[in-house]
Amino acid sequence: MRKLLVYLRGYGKESILGPLFKLLEALQELLVPLVVAAIIDIGIAQRDTGYILRMCLVLIALGAVGLASAITAQYFAAKAATGFGKGLRHALLAHIQRLSFAQLDALGTGTLITRMTSDLNQAQAGVNMTLRLLLRSPFIVFGAMAMAFTVDADSAMVFTVVIPALSVAVFVIMLLSLPLYRKVQAKLDTVLQSTRENLTGVRVIRAFGMEAGEQAAFDARNDGLMAMQKLVGRISALMNPVTSLLINAGILWLLWRGAIRVEAGLLTQGAVVALYNYMGQILVELIKLANLIITITRAVACGNRIQAVLEVAPALTSPAQPPAEDAAAPAVAFEAVNLAYHTGGDAALADITFAAMRGQTVGIIGGTGAGKTSLVSLLPRFYEATGGRVMVNGVNVKDYPLAALRAKIGVVPQQAALFSGTIAENLRLGKPDATDAELWEALALAQATEVAQGKGGLSATIEQNGRNLSGGQRQRLTIARALVRKPEILILDDSASALDYATDAALRRALGQLPQTMTVLIVSQRAASIQFADTILVLDDGRIAGMGTSEQLLETCEVYREIYTSQLAKEDAPHG
Amino acid sequence: MADTTKTSGFMRRTLQRVLLAAGRQRGLLGLSLSLASATVALTLYVPVVIGQAIDRIIGKGNVDFEGLAQKLLIITVCVLLNSALQWVLSVVNNRMTYQIVRDIRRQAFARIQRMPLKTLDAHPTGDVVSRVIADVDQFADGLLMGFTQLFTGATTILATLAFMVVLRWQIALVVLCVTPLSLFVARFFATRTFRMFREQSAARGEQTALVDEAIGLQKVVQAFGYEGRMLKRFDAVNQRLADASLRATFYSSLTFPSTRFVNAVVYAGVALGGALSAVATGGLFTVGQLATFLSYVTQYTRPFSEITGVLTEMQNAIACAARIFEWIDQPEETPDAPDATTLAHVRGEVALQDIAFSYAPPKPFIRNLSLTAAQGQRVAIVGPTGCGKTTLINLLMRFYDVDAGAILVDGHDIRTVTRGSLRASFGMVLQDTWLKSGTVRENLRMGRPHATDEALIAAAKACHAHSFIKRLPQGYDTPLEGEGASLSQGQRQLLCIARVMLLDPPMLILDEATSSIDTRTEVKVQDAFAKLMQGRTSFVVAHRLSTIRNADVIVAMRDGMIVEQGSHAQLLARNGFYAKLYNSQFAP
Secondary structure: OHHHHHHHOOOHHHHHHHHHHHHHHHHHHHHHHHHHHHHHHHHHOOOOHHHHHHHHHHHHHHHHHHHHHHHHHHHHHHHHHHHHHHHHHHHHHHHHOOOOHHHHHHHOHHHHHHHHHHHHHHHHHHHHHHHHHHOHHHHHHHHHHHHHHHHOHHHHHHHHHHHHHHHHHHHHHHHHHHHHHHHHHHHHHHHHHHHHHHHHOHHHHHHOOOHHHHHHHHHHHHHHHHHHHHHHHHHHOOHHHHHHHHHHHHHHHHHHHHHHHHHOOOOOHHHHHHHHHHHHHHHHHHHHHHHHHHHHHHHHHHHHHHHHHHOOOOOOOOOOOOOOOOOOOOOEEEEEEEEEOOOOOOEEEEEEEEEEOOOOEEEEEOOOOOOHHHHHHOOOOOOOOOEEEEEEOOEEHHHOOHHHHHHOEEEEOOOOOOOOEEHHHHHOOOOOOOOHHHHHHHHHHOOOHHHHHHHOOOOOEEOHHHOOOOHHHHHHHHHHHHHHOOOOEEEEEOOOOOOOHHHHHHHHHHHHOOOOOOEEEEEEOOHHHHOOOOEEEEEEOOEEEEEEOHHHHHHHOHHHHHHHHHHOOHHHOOOO | OHHHHHHHHHHHHHHHHHHHHHHOOHHHHHHHHHHHHHHHHHHHHHHHHHHHHHOOEEEOOEEOHHHHHHHHHHHHHHHHHHHHHHHHHHHHHHHHHHHHHHHHHHHHHHHHHHOOHHHHHHOOHHHHHHHHHHHHHHHHHHHHHHHHHHHHHHHHHHHHHHHHHHHHHHHHHHHHHHHHHHHHHHHHHHHHHHHHHHHHHHHHHHHHHHHHHHHHOHHHHHHOOOHHHHHHHHHHHHHHHHHHHHHHHHHHOOHHHHHHHHHHHHHHHHHHHHHHHHHHOOOOOOHHHHHHHHHHHHHHOHHHHHHHHHHHHHHHHHHHHHHHHHHHOOOOOOOOOOOOEOOOOOOOOEEEEEEEEOOEOOEOOEEEEEEEEOOOOEEEEEOOOOOOHHHHHHHHOOOOOOOEEEEEEOOEEHHHEOHHHHHHHEEEEOOOOOOOOEEHHHHHOOOOOOOOHHHHHHHHHHOOOHHHHHHOOOHHHOEEOHHHOOOOHHHHHHHHHHHHHHHOOOEEEEEOOOOOOOHHHHHHHHHHHHHHHOOOEEEEEOOOHHHHHOOOEEEEEEOOEEEEEEOHHHHHHHOOHHHHHHHHHOOO
8 A cells, every 4th residue: 555655646735734734623622621611710710701702702713713724624635635546546547558468367357447446436535534534533532631631630640541441442342343244244245146146047946946945045144144233233332332431430530530639729620621521522533533444444455455456567578679570471470389378277279380471361260268269369469478489470479569569460359349439439449540431441341331321420329338239230340440450460259250141251252352461360160261261270179180271171180070060061051 | 396296205105114114123113212212311411410510529628529429429320321221222223223124135035036037037137136235235224223313313402402491591592593503504515515426426437437448348458559548538537537526525524624613603602601601690500510511512513414414315215215115016926826736747748829928018029829749859949039939938937928828738728737846847958057056966956955966976977967077176065156157168058957857857948058169068068968858848949950950840930930840851941931041040
């Protein structure tokens, strides 16, 4: 958390003035009992109504000073805290955008979103509360004690007993109940899980007639939750009675001791009232302080989680200078490439070697988990080969500046994901300066002209997650998006899965007419999509099980034959 | 105006329901209210006695120790009693609240078990879960806890005023005059703050949506070099959030200083009135009484801000309560007729006679659909997405009832047999491979909780599930978390098949997975399906070529109607809808 405090930089004035004004406010609160004592001992004792009136005006003036300083303090605290939140959010997103795919996978989308939203909000609230209260509450507690000592050191000794006793009581109760609250949360989660499960599995539950059993299981969890809630309730319910007991014990002692001192003429009646008032002040603040400490602890935990993300050093190195390419070399070449997603884990790819010249089409086929997507992910360095070399234009991909490498490649990912915004904004993702004509051209190639026209043109709105489009429409737009870049290398990762037969065929024809300079890698589970590729790689369990044209592979490769015949069964497959 | 009456009527009805729910805890409620009154009275009485004690300490050589000791004794007794009562009060309130919450949750859950699928399908899972969990919590905090706070707060205010009037009405009048100011300030900031917080949460929502995209689609962002522009977009939203957040934080933090200032004014007024009274009455109004007054004032304004807080919270809580009751009030499934027969020794002859069905009347969905399956026949149902394949499953299992026509099993209209026995006659494997959280063994035993281990393992072996189950960390006792997320799609499917195998039903309903799984598991799944179908009347929503080819009857559906019926060869020869479908969907 400490390292995050740099994001308070630029709000130094606010961060210091805020607490200071808070102190000013606290100070006026501490002066009030003294004024009241003066009213009693001087005003009432000497029947001086003028004096009483003046002192009451002083009380109002003190209140006004308190209000003014509080407002100033709150403003500074809020300003510093929101500035802190803003700066940290920016830095966190910028950092996440520098992480490699492997790091993104390891951290997880859900986690990162939580860090960015709720954790960050909590941390911001923590900063705000700290600036506002961390100085104030202790100041009042100890200030009240100090003031009591100035009134009468002898009687004030009781403060040195009551304050520690109260602190212990408050903190012990909180320490006991906090872990129990976590248990309550865990029990609530089981109830939640039960509910969710019964909704998602309702058909199976009814098909198997498990309704009564599920109800009984839910009741048990529900009762368990209630029992835990009652237990924690009993403990935290001790807070008020115990603290008020301690405070009142202090007051009783003050009155008795004060009486002895007054009898002896060492103390006035007004002073006793002042001491009584000071005792009353510390209780409220001590409870606030305890709550504050919980808020801060929580905020620090959130802050630490954010810091942990910030401390993940971006794994990809990117040379600054573009390398010299070899025009004669294959556009894409894999040389004995290995990939393991986890060190020591199973190899996702092993010993992959192949090459494709400029303008060639490579088909990649295999079952789920065979490593098809992993293979194409190595080209834009989404993942880093753990062995061997991945070459583009005769240069190892690691020797390209990352942005320059990725600018050469158009990727159509499996998940047809679009951003909320207009169609044009989505298509310009990889090429911000593309003209409208270029966009229409790419749409035509991707068989998506009627998608854009049907929605009302390039400025039509796409909702979040492309909700207002069908799967096939989204897929065609993502293909167009990659084509707008006019990439040297086009990667289609199972990108026609949601297209109907006719559109798929038209798309294949259009891709066949791409400029001869574009190298295309097509990943698919459908033999039909890749059977006309210049080279087909058959992957099985991360290894190349066969390589060649469709005819060659039918002769030589068992796995390919298996896939081909199961999908394009010869006896009744229409030949076309 | 009409709107307000509608809202208030709605609020009244909801509150009535809440009171009804609380009514079952009548004893606790009564106890809670009496305890609350007692603690308020004691809390306010203690300062009075302290004031009297202070009056025994006048000055040098003028201390009434005997009287003081007596007062201190009274204080001690009061404080001890009050502490005990406070604790009991909290415990009683907790007990009451949590029991009501428990009962409401149980009711809501029981509804899930007895509701028609129609209602459940119409409510997104997340929505129902949030009603049962979050809304119930909010309701408990806001309404139940809020109610007790409100009661205590109001009683405190009234009792304080009463005590003050008795002590010295002139000063009480001063306090009473400033009271509207307290109310006004508390309300002013409460409404302001509410608005600012709404703006802040709107800005947060906007930002969360963008963060969802920026992080959820981060790989696309990086693939297209979109990082810089994304950060710029984010900065604009971030700035808006920071502005809204600043306003919300600042305004909300003004409430306390402002009420404190009002407090200071009241305090000064009371000090003035008290001191002047003391002077004017020549000591009849004592310094001790002044101290009592001052201590009241410090406590007096707190209930006001508490009550405003509680009132805002309560509006929210009523909305939550309304959502819960709306759920609990959903009509139940019509129960089985009292004379419903129990299906037994089912042969497996199924006939659908001219059925019609609609999800949203009057728009018809399934019309004039007739279909018969003889004992042991395999029926493959094919057709494009949305043609009514899944609906047929819903109707056969009686998840939904037909609107017209009838479905007969062994000659019985399925509406005249018990749902339990009908469903027990069908083994069902859906695409959505739902597993419950629990061990593998518990999942397999779902339909037959008392199946022996031998039978269980035999079923698993028959479905090729045994070998991978054995390799799991704890074998058959491996707990499956998150609906089996740790298993592959194919493994989950094998478990779903095995649990039906163990059930050994006379009829089957299978929905093949559309997504392809890896070739080897696929072969196992196909084989397991084939074994399962042996000798059983089966309805298969088919996506696999082999399944279709091996079916006795293929039913091709479009727009809720059967377009063609026959064997694979017959239908291909006809060269109609099926042939076209087959060529586009299953062939290259």
